Amino acid sequence: MAQIDIRAVRKSYGKTQTLHGVDLIFPTGEFVVILGPSGCGKSTLLRMIAGLEEITAGEIAIGGTVVNKLEPRERGCAMVFQNYALYPHMSVADNIGYALKVSGVPKAERRRRVEETAAIVGLTDYLDRRPAALSGGQRQRVAMGRAMIREPKVFLFDEPLSNLDAKLRVSMRAEIRKLHQRLNATSVFVTHDQVEAMTLADRLVVMNKGRVEQVGQPLDIYHRPASTFVAAFIGSPAMNLIDSRVEGGAVRLGSAVIPLAPAFAGLEGRTVTVGIRPEQVRLAAPGTGLVAIADFVEELGAGRVVHAVMEGQPFAAAIGAEVRIAPGQPIAFDLPAEHLHLFDRETGRRIEIDGEPAQSRAAAATLAPALS
Amino acid sequence: MIQRTPFANALTYAIMVIGFLLLIGPFLVVIAGASQTMQQVNAVPFRFVPGDQFLANATAAWTRGDLGHAMINSLIMTLMITFGKVALSACTAFAIVFFRSPLKHLFFWTVFITLMLPLEVRVVPTYAVAADMFTPFRLLIQFFTGIELKIEWNLLNSYAGLTLPLIATATGTFLYRQFFMTLPDELAEAARMDGSGPVRFFFDMLLPLSRTNILALTTIMFVYGWNQYLWPLLMVTDPSYQTVMMKLRMLLPPEDGGTPDWNVTLAGSLLIMLPPVLVVAVLQRWFVRGLVSSEK
Known part of the structure; x- marks a missing residue:
């Protein structure tokens, strides 16, 4: 459980700046969705929270600790990637348990926790399979199980549903929401799909061209868009x-x-x-x-x-x-x-x-x- | 474009048969000759029918060339080259692909240039270095302290001297590099999020994933190492370090005016051919897969 504070965060690659000073606060236990068109810097921001991108300027604090200089593993974040990024040569059980193996958890306890996690994401019958033998939805679940097992303070989702077909996307959306209610960790979910954003978010952040356009509850943003960009981006048609x-x-x-x-x-x-x-x-x-x-x-x-x-x-x-x-x-x-x-x-x-x-x-x- | 006409078919088959005979012909001579008696092997015309003298010929060749000792030397040298290369290439490719450093391009090109300079091209300078390893240090010490040291340090007549110059080339590095570059960035990032450092990532992810690459490289390097002739010839003066390729010369019939016993020479060369043939036969399945496609 941790609050995320983002203070005046900037990101540049060489001379091109992709984030122009972002200030945000994600309160403990909230499900925050960052919404924006591709290239708006939303994934960059997420990856900076995760520790996969360096922070050019500004500060990010998780649970009150400034994490700018910390390695990803020291930040207490877990991340679900768009293309799942499962380890192809490992079984589902090994994929889910890898983080525990790295941190030296004894085998018996590891096994117990892997089984518990697999039960939550509905993979008990697939523990011995390789990722290649799973469907898209199952792979996504493995990725979520792998993130969950470490009991992270912060969950990061990088467009996790965009590789799934429309029907599966709806059911996975519901599962992610349920999972959040169960774990209650602060979650940050990046997407370009406004339906996902509207349905999942406690708090919605709309970004455009490296700036935050509006922050608020989904319905409030829908009813009172702060700019023409938000007005045109949210709502269909x-x-x-x-x-x-x-x-x-x-x-x-x-x-x-x-x-x-x-x-x-x-x-x-x-x-x-x-x-x-x-x-x-x-x-x-x-x-x-x-x-x-x-x-x-x-x-x-x-x-x-x-x-x-x-x-x-x-x-x-x-x-x-x-x-x-x-x-x-x-x-x-x-x-x-x-x-x-x-x-x-x-x-x-x-x-x-x-x-x-x-x-x-x-x-x-x-x-x-x-x-x- | 695929064309199917009777004439084109006949032509392609003819070309293939000729090519096949060209490749297999010398082999047939070796196999047949190695198992014939001295009279049979020198008969004109040559008969391609194998005889029953292979064991006798092989024994004669084994003692004439002292092959037992040389086989062990060759095996040690080949295995050192193979494993050294497999390990070194994996490490360099890992460094080149997964780490961002300001000197990355310099390192990359340094490695790349070695592709253009095979051992045969740089044999004289390489020999000079191997024959006098201490000179650079001696010059440095002399420059800074003025003390002139006389220490002999060379790699002649040692396994290190036989193998090191052959290990440090780039072919294997590029095989790994191509494979590593097909891996999605997220794989490394996911491992980082799971708390794995670079070394763990290398052993837990990259090595298991590049199994087919490793086996392909092992095959190539085994044959390459086994076939080395020029470099051992330069490095080795002590007969106890001689490799089988050097012994091959000693298997030639003695020039004493008598009837040349080519049958013994051929049996010996067949023995020398055997280890790489076995390695290729066992690993060829992986060899093709590792070079052609990247299994994911």
């Missing part, structure tokens, strides 16, 4: 982001004029980006609201997503299965003001003013966004 300008206390989106709450009066004349999630767009009576030309329709079974074009900009809306829409047809959308997000067009940061149209503020107060 992605949030509609339309450039506009505040004029006469309202924003104009194509043919729609949406009045803003009085608190936004100070924004008069500013260029903004207006965001609205496709699932919060509603169909309106013809001739009112925002009119867009339907381009194509994605069938999802439970509903469908209309991809339309509004004054040259794409605009998506999730609508019920009962409505039929043909490509080329003009559609009128109603954009509820309480679901609009406003972003500064220059910086991409969220414009937040007290009294902004009502949104879910649940748990927002407990969050300490450590934005750099």
Whole structure:
């Protein structure tokens, strides 16, 4: 059990900097997911916590001890790798027990603990097999067993599910979550899959280009994205982001004029980006609201997503299965003001003013966004 | 492109048969000649039918060349070269592939250059070093203290002198290097996370994984070591260090004007060929696998 403190951490390879000062706190026992597109530095950050990458500047502390100079084995971390990285010439039992063998645990005790761990990850019947004779899901379990057996203070997961097929991924996700509840070690999970991130995280960290974009609970990030990047990255289909300008206390989106709450009066004349999630767009009576030309329709079974074009900009809306829409047809959308997000067009940061149209503020107060 | 026409088939078969005869022909002569009597082996035309005199010929060759002693010398030298090379190459490849140091490229190229300088090319300077190991130290001591020491230290007539210059070349290193580079980085990282240091990683992971490589290299090096002729010829003046390849010359028929007993010479060379043939026969399965594919 240990808290992880990341203070002003930077990483550069030669002259190129990949992490530009990251400050984060992962409280004891939390399941933290770091989410971001590839190349955003999320894996680098994880590997710096593990001790596999040197820390160029800043400090990382695990359980109050600064670990910058410590070897991986002295940090009390265990890691699950994307490609499992099992030892191909060893049996499952030897793979799981290798860490104990290295630290000189007697054979009998080692055997007992390997069996215990194998029972937890459901590998009791496979202990004598080689990794090559296992399925992807089983290999993943071996990797988790190998990490668990050392009873680490910190669990690190580096995109562990991305090599599995979609169905297995869902069940492994549930297993990882259960495992976390059982072991209650601080866990850091890196992924580029927002569904994984939303479902697993106690606390979600969204990263982009070596910086932290937003930290918070998954739902809070979904409801109050701190930047256009987060807004577009979280949620599927992605949030509609339309450039506009505040004029006469309202924003104009194509043919729609949406009045803003009085608190936004100070924004008069500013260029903004207006965001609205496709699932919060509603169909309106013809001739009112925002009119867009339907381009194509994605069938999802439970509903469908209309991809339309509004004054040259794409605009998506999730609508019920009962409505039929043909490509080329003009559609009128109603954009509820309480679901609009406003972003500064220059910086991409969220414009937040007290009294902004009502949104879910649940748990927002407990969050300490450590934005750099 | 694979072409199948009767003519092309016939041609390829003809080429293969000719090639096969070229390879097997001398062998047949040795096998047949080694088991014939002196009259039969000198008969014209030569008969390719083996006789029944092999044991007698072999015994004669064994005593004429004092092969018993030479076989042991050869075996010691070959095994030292083989194991020395297998071990040294694994260590150098480990250092080159898994460690990052500022001088990494320097070391890599130093090792690489030895590939271009086989022993035959650098035989004179290598001999000079082996024949007078102390000179560099003597010069250093003289430079710093002014004292001139006269100490003789050379590797002539020793197993170290026979083997060391042959061990220190790069072929094996590159075999390992290619294999180590196919291993995913995560393997080393996982071992590090499990608490294993570099030495443990080497013995617990790399060596077991490169088993086929080790066996392939063992095969190659055994044959290479056994066949050494030039270097032992230079290093050895004491007959008690002579190897079988050097004895091969003594097996030639005595030039006293009598009928040459080629049958004894051939039986002797067959005996000398035997150990590498056995090693290749036992290890050839691994030999091909280790060189062609990397088993994972």
